[in-house]
Amino acid sequence: MTTMTQDELKRLAARAALRYLDGARIVGVGTGSTVKHFIDALAERKDRIDGTVSSSEQSTRQLAAHGIRVLDLNEVDAIPVYVDGADECDGRKCLIKGGGGALTREKVIAAVATKFVCIIDPAKRVDVLGRFPLPIEVIPMARRYVSREIVRRGGNPVWREHLVTDNGNAILDVHGWQIADPVAMERDLNQIAGVVTVGLFAQRPADVVLIGDREM
Numbered sequence: 001m002t003t004m005t006q007d008e009l010k011r012l013a014a015r016a017a018l019r020y021l022d023g024a025r026i027v028g029v030g031t032g033s034t035v036k037h038f039i040d041a042l043a044e045r046k047d048r049i050d051g052t053v054s055s056s057e058q059s060t061r062q063l064a065a066h067g068i069r070v071l072d073l074n075e076v077d078a079i080p081v082y083v084d085g086a087d088e089c090d091g092r093k094c095l096i097k098g099g100g101g102a103l104t105r106e107k108v109i110a111a112v113a114t115k116f117v118c119i120i121d122p123a124k125r126v127d128v129l130g131r132f133p134l135p136i137e138v139i140p141m142a143r144r145y146v147s148r149e150i151v152r153r154g155g156n157p158v159w160r161e162h163l164v165t166d167n168g169n170a171i172l173d174v175h176g177w178q179i180a181d182p183v184a185m186e187r188d189l190n191q192i193a194g195v196v197t198v199g200l201f202a203q204r205p206a207d208v209v210l211i212g213d214r215e216m
C-alpha cells in the first residue's frame with residue numbers, strides 16, 4: 001500500500017469539496033495550500049458558476065489567473081457555499097484558522113455563507129484546539145496592549161513581525177493555550193479593544209469537514 005503525502009491528502013479533500021457545491025452559482029473561496037488545490041479543481045468547472053468571493057489577495061490572483069470571476073462581497077446577497085482549509089479542527093467542527101493570515105476576510109465570508117465546507121488533511125484533526133498557535137489580527141497601534149491582555153489570560157503572544165495583513169493589520173500568534181471551550185474563548189477575546197479578528201471559528205464552526213475524501 002502506498003502512503004499519501006500531506007499535499008496529496010490536501011488535494012484529495014479539495015477535490016472532494018466539489019461534490020458539496022450543489023449547483024451553487026456563487027462560491028466563497030478561502031486561502032492556503034489546500035485551497036490552492038480547490039481553486040485548480042474549480043477551474044475545471046468554472047462555466048457552471050457565476051463567480052466567487054475571495055478571502056485574500058493571494059486567492060484572488062489565482063482565481064483571476066484561471067479566468068474565474070471574483071466578486072466583491074458587497075455585490076452579492078448570499079453565498080450558498082464556502083470552501084476553506086483550517087489549521088486545526090476539533091470534534092465539534094470548531095476551527096483554528098489564520099495560519100495564512102487571511103482570518104478576517106475568511107470569518108466574514110463564513111458568516112455570510114449558508115454552508116461552510118472545511119477541507120483538511122488528517123494531521124489537522126485534534127481533540128483539543130491549541131497546539132497550533134492561535135492567530136489574532138489586531139490593529140497595529142493596539143499590538144502591545146492586546147499582547148498584555150493575552151499574557152494576563154495565560155497565553156504567550158508572538159508578533160508575526162514580517163506580515164501585514166490584506167487589511168493593513170498585525171497578527172499575534174498565541175502559544176500555550178489548551179482551548180477546551182472555544183466558543184467562550186472566542187467571545188472573550190473579541191471583547192479586547194484593538195482585536196480585529198480571533199482565529200477561532202467556534203461561534204460559527206464548519207458545517208462539513210472533509211478529511212481527505214472522507215466526511216467527518
Ligand code: 5RP
Binds near residue numbers: 085099100
Ligand atoms: C489561512 C487559513 C488556512 O485555511 C489555514 O492556514 C490552512 O492552510 P493550509 O491549507 O495551507 O494548511 O486559515 O488564513
